[in-house]
Amino acid sequence: QLAYVNGRILPLADASLHVEDRGTQFADAVYEVCAVMNGRILDWGPHLVRLRRNLAELGIIWSMADGPFGLQARRLIAANGHKDCLLYIQISRGVARRDHAFPDAAPASVVMTVRRFDFGQRxxxxxxxxxxxxxxxxxxxxxxxxxxxxxxxxxxxxxxxxxxxxxxxxxxxxxxxxxxxxxxxxxxxxxxxxxxxxxxxxxxxxxxxxxxxxxxxxxxxxxxxxxxxxxxxxxxxxxxxxxxxxxxxxxxxxxxxxxxxxxxxxxxxxxxxxxxxxxxxxxxxxx
Ligand code: PMP
Missing domain, CATH: 3.20.10.10 (D-amino Acid Aminotransferase, subunit A, domain 2)
Incomplete structure (x- = not known):
């Protein structure tokens, strides 16, 4: 099983976030879960709209455009090889010395995972x-x-x-x-x-x-x-x-x-x- 961490695709077991990622210390992160069926992402557009709205609400700055991001997500799905799965996306305010207020210049951390899912059960x-x-x-x-x-x-x-x-x-x-x-x-x-x-x-x-x-x-x-x-x-x-x-x-x-x-x-x-x-x-x- 493979995961995506800040632009790299690597085995899930080797994928990690920094201990001072604000996602872990403050839950200062947003996420999405998308259904992938037959290798295609259901309602990708609406998920992206919601993700961007959530980032804006929290003032998390993330510079990647929709097109390249969609390509990265599809690359991860293809690399994992499951036709029916859940795509998990998490974007945090990044890594910084622990302080409640926002850091000055920390790039957002982006992780994605994919896991097989049996929609037939539903x-x-x-x-x-x-x-x-x-x-x-x-x-x-x-x-x-x-x-x-x-x-x-x-x-x-x-x-x-x-x-x-x-x-x-x-x-x-x-x-x-x-x-x-x-x-x-x-x-x-x-x-x-x-x-x-x-x-x-x-x-x-x-x-x-x-x-x-x-x-x-x-x-x-x-x-x-x-x-x-x-x-x-x-x-x-x-x-x-x-x-x-x-x-x-x-x-x-x-x-x-x-x-x-x-x-x-x-x-x-x-x-x-x-x-x-x-x-x-x-x-x-x-x-
Ligand atoms: N309510 C809550 C609290 C949830 O966590 C979710 C799942 N993300 C939903 C509703 C359903 O949302 P969606 O249809 O986007 O999966």
Whole structure:
């Protein structure tokens, strides 16, 4: 397995960052995870736009243009030789003597890794759906910026793992914001509901894609906060992310979701959306 570090491709075991990289000391770094299917990067354009916005929000200066960077990413993917994988990109404010304030002139550190991923598993999970638990959202106030400061997400995901659930939905009071690494959705009376973007959720690429696909298919999407009570009472629920393009949520905290006949089972609106999502994946990548 190969990795990319500041312009060089080398074996993962030999790839490293300096101990005083600000990514490790301050989580002063942003990242992206992209799905690569059939050797092609899904939604590369939107990922680049989000990455650049996050760098700008934090004032991290990175001079590489989109074209050359895309070539480097594709070189790494080709060198690894996996057709279906996840591409991880991390850009930090660079290496400097430890001081909270920004260093004067440290070039950004850029690392990329690729790991094989079985997207077929996500298609198989459409049949059964997954369970989520809920946890208080104790993250910082700018979770719209995709930084590597993920401790709140890590602890919530671990709680889910220990509870035998796929994901933890994060609550602000009664409001469901999003999952620890996925966006959260419910369906009620045919309306598809998800928390609005802003500073309290990560604007997911899969979320954006689903809104576009659903709207184009004349389905009604409402971007508004919803409560845990609404989620429990929903007709259907699901989640989206790069690594799980769409998965039905069939239970929230052991409370089974769904109308009569579908309780605890994936519902028809989610199934329709899954068709649209996977058709878009096929259109972009031939997967
Ligand atoms: N919310 C959070 C907190 C995440 O970490 C992620 C995954 N990066 C998402 C939502 C989903 O985003 P995307 O669709 O871009 O993978």
């Amino acid at each position: 298609v198989r999970q459409l049949g059964s759906g997954i369970k989520v638990i809920t946890r208080p959202d104790n993250r910082w106030g700018r979770v719209d910026i995709k930084t590597t400061g993920l401790l709140g997400n890590v602890l919530a995901k671990q709680a889910a793992r220990e509870a035998g659930a796929f994901e933890a939905w994060l609550l602000a009071g009664e409001t469901v914001r999003e999952g620890s690494s996925t966006n959260a959705w419910i369906v009620k009376d045919g309306r598809i509901i998800t928390h609005p973007t802003g500073t309290s959720i990560l604007p997911g690429i899969a979320r954006d894609s689903l809104i576009r696909l659903a709207t184009a298919a004349q389905m009604v999407v409402e971007e508004r906060p919803f409560t845990l009570a609404e989620a429990r009472d929903a007709d259907e629920a699901f989640l989206t992310s790069t690594t799980a393009p769409i998965l039905p949520v069939v239970a929230v905290d052991e409370h089974r979701i769904g109308k009569e006949g579908f309780r605890g089972k994936p519902g028809p609106v989610t199934a329709r959306l899954a068709e649209l999502v996977w058709a878009e994946v096929a259109r972009q990548t031939g997967w």
